[in-house]
Amino acid sequence: MDVTFWGVRGSIPSPGPGTVRYGGNTACVSVRLPSGELIILDCGTGARNLGISLLAGPFGKGKGSATLLLSHAHWDHIQGFPFFGPFYVPGNSFTVYGGRSGERLLEDVLERQMAAQFFPVQSFRNMGARMEMRPMGEDRDVRVGSATLRAHANPHGPTPALAFRIEAGGKSLAYASDAGYGSDGPPQAAVDLYRGVDLLIHDSTFTPEDRALRLERGLSSLEDAVDCAARAGVKKLALFHYDQDYSDHDVDELVARGRRRLAEHAATGIEVIGAAEGLTVSL
Amino acid sequence: MRIQFWGVRGSLPVPGPRTERYGGNTSCVEVSSAAGTRIIIDAGTGIRRMGKELMRAEFESGKGAAHILISHTHWDHIQGLPFFAPFYRAGNKLFVYARQRDDQNLRSVLSLQVDSPFFPVPFHKARAEVAFRELHDGAQFEINDVVVSCARLNHPYIATAYALSVDGAKVAYIADTAPFTDILFGHEFIAGPPSPRSLLSKSDHKTLRTMRSQVVRLCEGADLVIYDTMFTPEEYRQTPHFGHSRPSDAVEICHDAGARMLALYHYAPDRSDAEVDAVLASTRKEAKLTAPKLDIVAGFEGLDLALGKG
Numbered sequence: 001m002d003v004t005f006w007g008v009r010g011s012i013p014s015p016g017p018g019t020v021r022y023g024g025n026t027a028c029v030s031v032r033l034p035s036g037e038l039i040i041l042d043c044g045t046g047a048r049n050l051g052i053s054l055l056a057g058p059f060g061k062g063k064g065s066a067t068l069l070l071s072h073a074h075w076d077h078i079q080g081f082p083f084f085g086p087f088y089v090p091g092n093s094f095t096v097y098g099g100r101s102g103e104r105l106l107e108d109v110l111e112r113q114m115a116a117q118f119f120p121v122q123s124f125r126n127m128g129a130r131m132e133m134r135p136m137g138e139d140r141d142v143r144v145g146s147a148t149l150r151a152h153a154n155p156h157g158p159t160p161a162l163a164f165r166i167e168a169g170g171k172s173l174a175y176a177s178d179a180g181y182g183s184d185g186p187p188q189a190a191v192d193l194y195r196g197v198d199l200l201i202h203d204s205t206f207t208p209e210d211r212a213l214r215l216e217r218g219l220s221s222l223e224d225a226v227d228c229a230a231r232a233g234v235k236k237l238a239l240f241h242y243d244q245d246y247s248d249h250d251v252d253e254l255v256a257r258g259r260r261r262l263a264e265h266a267a268t269g270i271e272v273i274g275a276a277e278g279l280t281v282s283l
Numbered sequence: 284m285r286i287q288f289w290g291v292r293g294s295l296p297v298p299g300p301r302t303e304r305y306g307g308n309t310s311c312v313e314v315s316s317a318a319g320t321r322i323i324i325d326a327g328t329g330i331r332r333m334g335k336e337l338m339r340a341e342f343e344s345g346k347g348a349a350h351i352l353i354s355h356t357h358w359d360h361i362q363g364l365p366f367f368a369p370f371y372r373a374g375n376k377l378f379v380y381a382r383q384r385d386d387q388n389l390r391s392v393l394s395l396q397v398d399s400p401f402f403p404v405p406f407h408k409a410r411a412e413v414a415f416r417e418l419h420d421g422a423q424f425e426i427n428d429v430v431v432s433c434a435r436l437n438h439p440y441i442a443t444a445y446a447l448s449v450d451g452a453k454v455a456y457i458a459d460t461a462p463f464t465d466i467l468f469g470h471e472f473i474a475g476p477p478s479p480r481s482l483l484s485k486s487d488h489k490t491l492r493t494m495r496s497q498v499v500r501l502c503e504g505a506d507l508v509i510y511d512t513m514f515t516p517e518e519y520r521q522t523p524h525f526g527h528s529r530p531s532d533a534v535e536i537c538h539d540a541g542a543r544m545l546a547l548y549h550y551a552p553d554r555s556d557a558e559v560d561a562v563l564a565s566t567r568k569e570a571k572l573t574a575p576k577l578d579i580v581a582g583f584e585g586l587d588l589a590l591g592k593g
Contacts, residue, residue: 009298011366012296012328012331012362012363012366013295013296013297013298013307013308013328014298015292015296015297015298015299015302015306015307015308015328016298016303016306016307016308016584017303019298020298020299020300020303023298023299024296024298024299024307025298025299045295045296045297045298048295048297048552072400073400073401074400074401074402074403075362075365075401075402078401079295079358079362080295082358083294083295083552109400109401112395112401113401116439116440116470116472117356117384117387117392117395117440118356118357118358118361119357119358120357120439120440120472120473120525120526121472122472123472126472126474157403158399158403159399159400159403216403217403218403244331244366277299
């Protein structure tokens with residue numbers, strides 16, 4: 001299983017010299033299963049570069065298919081959707097899974113982003129590829145090709161965000177972007193979802209100090225991420241979804257603090273990395 | 284008149300090492316008069332950093348006022364608004380302007396961007412006083428000491444060009460528009476380039492000619508014209524239906540209008556810094572023949588120009 005980061009930023013893309021190492025694109029991660037199947041986690045602006053790389057293969061000829069899992073419909077998780085090249089090649093086929101954000105069905109949410117006031121293509125039906133939208137069941141296994149998927153809704157300010165677990169070929173990954181746990185930490189169901197995975201990609205938007213000032217945002221600090229990793233006994237933790245104002249230097253500091261925090265847990269067997277655009281983790 | 288560029292990119296923000304010099308943020312330009320009138324044109328992601336800058340002065344204490352002119356509501360021209368810090372401070376006064384629509388008023392178009400499930404903070408929780416003003420093509424009005432003129436542009440779902448005059452200087456802002464030759468854009472979806480056999484109707488030709496002459500008039504004698512130069516000639520041949528121009532289109536309009544300076548603007552997301560350098564060099568070279576008096580610069584994040592007095 002190869003996991004590649006295309007966008008690691010939260011809230012809004014943050015171009016500029018201060019973010020070139022970790023990257024300024026919003027959330028998007030691709031997962032290539034041992035069978036060759038492709039799963040895409042979230043569709044922030046990082047999806048544009050993923051799309052460009054995919055067009056060099058079967059997706060460029062209208063022979064590609066992939067599963068897209070959307071954690072929730074905040075802009076930084078869907079704003080790459082109109083700019084994902086493979087959507088414009090007839091013959092490609094996508095199954096899109098998401099939650100029921102604010103009681104609106106996924107299709108309606110994505111269609112609103114494409115509407116004429118906002119985007120010249122006016123409807124995702126004008127894009128060309130075949131797209132099927134499906135609501136994601138929560139807290140139960142869903143079989144998609146050779147993978148077993150499971151989703152759990154984490155609290156995230158006024159709307160929930162889905163966390164996903166993907167298992168295939170004896171390897172496992174959990175993706176928990178945008179998690180705003182209460183004061184008693186992650187619920188057991190979330191910890192169970194992350195349990196023992198080879199790689200946990202976890203929201204690490206803030207330092208604990210910055211998070212304390214912005215609790216209503218429903219996002220995690222690096223300590224929340226590290227505590228989850230330690231409780232769930234994961235093998236590797238990738239910090240993810242950095243605040244738009246954090247420079248590369250600030251993210252370096254988050255990672256260093258994460259490693260110190262693990263040492264406090266005496267969970268030094270867990271490796272902590274900072275997710276960065278272009279980085280591939282092979283499991 | 285002072286003009287500052289905060290975002291120069293079209294379509295979507297493009298962070299990364301290839302765009303470090305010109306910048307990856309989407310459209311946003313700030314114009315301020317010597318007397319202190321502050322006008323922001325377009326609210327792409329560039330407006331976020333400007334908002335942070337504004338919060339270092341009177342906007343922090345809720346005593347700021349700014350006027351935001353929106354060329355049109357495609358994402359790359361509004362997506363920074365929810366991240367514009369002065370919105371969230373009580374006492375600030377913000378006036379938002381855009382072209383009037385038949386189907387939906389401006390407030391509800393912009394509300395959708397911050398409604399659930401897309402954004403956690405809806406409009407009614409923004410604490411600043413926000414007023415909306417809808418404009419018709421050809422409108423002319425004053426914002427304090429600044430005279431603003433509007434013209435219709437040739438872009439999918441229709442965009443507005445603005446010209447601002449104050450302090451004895453004039454700036455025109457033309458993002459986004461197609462040339463006024465091959466396609467007449469309106470509200471309908473255009474799936475591809477026109478077929479070679481499909482000719483524009485006489486009335487469409489006439490509409491485009493009129494539109495062009497109004498844009499030229501808007502730019503007449505301008506000290507600076509900021510113009511959509513998204514495409515290379517080859518890209519335009521492939522995707523004329525996207526509704527964007529080439530540098531040569533911008534040079535022609537500037538020449539016809541007798542403008543002094545052209546700023547290339549609204550670069551395609553794929554355009555790297557080195558490619559913008561090359562586009563600037565070739566545009567200058569060609570313009571030596573076609574518009575020898577025109578000064579040409581390439582807009583970049585941080586470009587700061589003083590025109591006229593003040």
